[in-house]
Amino acid sequence: MCSCYGRPVPTTLAPARPARDVRDAAPRRRTRILSLPEPRWAAAALTLFLVALPLDLLGTPAWTWGPLYALTYVAGGWEPGWAGLRALRDRTLDVDLLMVVAALGAAAIGQVLDGALLIVIFATSGALEAVATARTADSVRGLLDLAPATATRLRPGGDEETVPATALAVGDVVLVRPGERIGADGRVLHGAGYVDQATITGEPLPVAKQPGDDVFAGTLNGTGALRVRVEREPSETVIARIVAMVEEASRTKAPTQLFIEKVEQRYSVGMVAATVLIFAVPLLFGADLQSALLRAMTFMIVASPCAVVLATMPPLLSAMANAGRHGVLVKSAVVMERLGQVDAVALDKTGTLTEGSPQVTDVRPLGGSGLDEDDVLRLAAAAEHPSEHPLARAVVEAARSRGLDLPDADDFAATPGSGVTARVDGHVVAVGSPGRLTGQAHPAAVEATRLEAEGRTVVLVVVDGAPAGVLGISDRLRDEASAAVRALHRLTGAAPVLVTGDNAAAAGRLAERVGITDVRAGLLPQDKVRAVRELERAGRRVLVVGDGVNDAPALAAAHAGVAMGRAGSDLALETADAVVVRDELSTIPAVVGLSRRARRLVIQNLVIAGTFIAALVTWDLVGHLPLPLGVAGHEGSTVLVGLNGLRLLRESAWRGARRQASASW
Template identity: 45%
Template sequence: MSSLTIPRPAFLKQHPEVIAAMLCGVLVLLGWLALQSDWLGLALLILPAAYVIGGYESAREGLTTLFQEKELDVDLLMIVAALGAAGLGLWRQEYNLIVDGAILILIFSISGALEGYAMQRTERSIRSLMNLTSDVARVLRNGREQSVAIAQLQIGDEVLVKPGELVPTDGAIVEGFSTLNQAPITGESMPVEKTVGDEVFAGTINGNGVLKLKIHQPPESSLIQRVIRLVEQAQTETPPSQQFIERFERGYAKAIVIAGILLAILPPFFWGWSWETTIYRALIFLVVASPCALMAAIMPTLLSGIANGARQGILFKNGAQLELIGRVRAIAFDKTGTLTMGKPQVVEVIAMPKAETQLLQVAAALESLSEHPIGESIFQYARQQRVEWKQATNVQAHAGQGITGEIGQKQALVGKAAFVRERVNGWSDWLIASAQQLEEAGKTVVWVAYAGEPLGAIAVADTVRPEAKNAIARLKQLGIQEIVMLTGDNERTARSIAREIGIDQVYSELLPEHKVDVVRSLQRRYQTVAMVGDGINDAPALAQASVGIAMGTAGSDVALDTADIVLMADRLERLVTAIRLGRRSERVVKQNIAFALSFIVLLLTANFISHITLPLGVIGHEGSTVLVTLSGLRLLKN
């Protein structure tokens, strides 16, 4: 018997809970109308169909749990109570009791449908991650280029990566120079220059250079594959709160069933009740003790909170996460794309006297022909300032150093300090000191010279989101005990951003697995921890966190799929709204649970002291369910 699994009809496979609840509701209404019209035969055909369609899923799950796990749950308890009401209605020819039982099933069916709809989780995370990995790699063997499946690569193989391609697997550069966009993996805001001896990661995007890599570890040990495994592992872990709810539900159902059996057997022997009275009281007990109000104490509240959040640009993927976000005591923020805009922008121009316009003209003339992201930011800034420039000629890029060209047959230079200043003299001390201050603050400084004369420097950086500082301050006011920043960027840049927005604790130069370690460390101290991120490199930490929160616009597909909550408009202040909404929902849930339990106790007491009738018990039971549901709908209001 332990291997028994009740099959699921094909017509309920697509959306079983929603379809069953709708059909059950229609049939209950038709059955009730038939009874009111004295069409008893028709009613006795329609109402059993409502029982079967509305109660099938609960019966299947309840019986499967009973036979496989030797446990009783609320699903089976509801079916027993409803069938008891129907049987008693047939026995005493009180056919409205059959409708009462059908309504019980309908209420539970609707609750299951809403819960199933609200709790849907996508499984596209791993598939999206796999899009970052190539199926084949260009391998150099015996001096010839061959296409080889990634799984067939061996340690020692040499792989060729051409401009603009995804790096197929982790490896060390043995020939070539290029800039790589590592943001999808490490979260670094700026492309990183790589040359012979440097390691590159699978899933990163090669720039303009051709690279030859040597594989030093199996492809399955690559960083991107470790990210995939971390996401899989974290998503399969059941939250402790969910485990508690399941244990409580089964324990409650078991206690009620045992008590119902005892009440159906013992009273005739101890109190001299008739068997008809005994069974009648036992069935009323099962009906009024059925935890519909208790179950309705949670899901309508959470669904209302989810709807409220959606109106404010907060997407809760999981009802349980609405409760958890209210319990958060520590938050880890990714930096690039989350606290910052994720794109380099010109933040300051330091020009020699009366040379600012010429500085931008020269820089734009050269950088307009560059594909480097920093060059793109300078070019766009010049356009925003409505600067006009002449076309540069003989433009030449110097890998990792800068770019040179001619404007009006005079040499122009844009690049790093050493590259430009060793070719042009006369730089003033105040200009050098200002540039050094900007570099110490984490900015990237580009120097500009023309016709042998210094023009100045341009500072480029990933800029902080305008609302970030205020959002961090408000989170602290809410009582969040620790706020940390996680980033793959260097420590100097990270600390500069952290100081600007008011974050004290910074973890820099992190790989995805290191972010997971930090989140786990926070969970050991604070239990409920939120992680806010936007990139693929954040996916493992988002999955590991008690509550994963992704930026909706800037976020990668993997981050959006992995996260429990999405801030749809990338508005960090909505995180404060989400926490307040979570705390409010937790208060309402506790109030509803207290009310539901109190009403169950009241009805049970009335059953044995005042001898209420079954219809009155059903009315009290369903009335408490409606009241609790309406209480939960309070969260629809802001």
């Protein structure tokens, strides 16, 4: 593999670490340039060269500058040379070793100055790559500095204790005073204030927080003391998950990178063979040894594929790190490349386009019951209060939002698929499916049918055996759902498809609201997979977005799968290729746009690298390319493609991707 200073070109952001060690108590500092070995050796080689050069040019005796040049060779070339020998022992041809051989060859034919210059430029290139890699790692690990080392935990009696943030456990309650950073992901129990979330969400203004709202580790509490219940382990916070997943993903390689590495060894062997021919053939036709050797060594340098190998991973890893900072965890470089290739999107309904939390939208008393809306809702909520069913929780929440007092329920009984019964205020109250409780011919079915036609889930309330009212329940559409659908349509050139297990009426009504025309409702998990396969047979590369266990097969079958992190099931989160941590649909088109920008940078880098190699090789073969100029061109192109890829680390890259995706919002 092409490497600089004996280490592979940067394809990882940081060494692998156990999940629970992703955040240490001690703050991290930005990597100091001279703390890296490559810049230190490069600085030493450059210093020795700059001392020897004027002595050489002034014509002083060789003993004054010769040892300095020799030390330059040692300082700048020992590490890549030694690494190249180790690679050769493993039957791998390391191009860096060839660079060192070329420098020694130049010295052997009297071109000591040119060889030393090659070593210095080569060492400087390796140092710049090392610094660029360190800066990439710093940008990701720097997120961990945001999380405080300690937190104020409240004991059951109300006493305070200062503990390491890593010691917090789910269920603990922490006190966050004004001006402090929040030590864990959790939910506000008491207090209100404004929290600066710019470091996590990118929102420029502080966000109002009150009881029930989520907060994230590392964000800054501006005003008001907050009591926060911890809801994630320290190793599972948004910040820690971003770092852990990006570091894990950075050890994977995209298909483009794998292809390049596959042909690299063959290319290197061919390059060595060509170098031998370029050296030997002119000798057969009478060329002098020195000029033939110099031309061959120059060819070997400029034809090296270092820049080509470095073209792929920096853009993809930078895009992954940037997406992670904005709450989209991409699990591998393969996924980041695939996200930019999708040209069709299949969206789940509940928990994806909707919030996954049912809400009572209609309360309709039935004639003859003598009850008004509040009476019907109060009795239904009292009966449903002991139930854990999501619809029951929606009914109870609706009653509480109206300020209704709920009486105690006795003789509670729940029948799966039918509903619940309980005795409330001396009345027998039954809440459940209209068809199962009353039969399809009952007059209450008319009201139920009307609500179902509007896309509602219908619940019938029966008091003492007589229908008393009908409740309409629906899942709330996410605020950004329509905009995200339009953005994905624009990016992929095809309207998204709705794939859901919900009934056709509810699915159709929601699809109409968000602008989806292709609706596939009433699907079982295997039906969703079949829908994905159908799109693939039509030549599409499908992105599936879902959250539930029933979405996992489709997520696995798709070209790329994205799970909603907050509402998503464990199986969906494990199966998906990427996770939207905060359930923000708007980040999905943004990360697709970012992936496409990364792929464009990869192509740019390959063009830059190929152009430099072709131009320099042609110059060397048909003309006379000076060795120092060849070295500068080769190493300069390597550094250029590396820095070009790192552009995607900047905040402006994410904003640009969002602007591209939101052009039609």
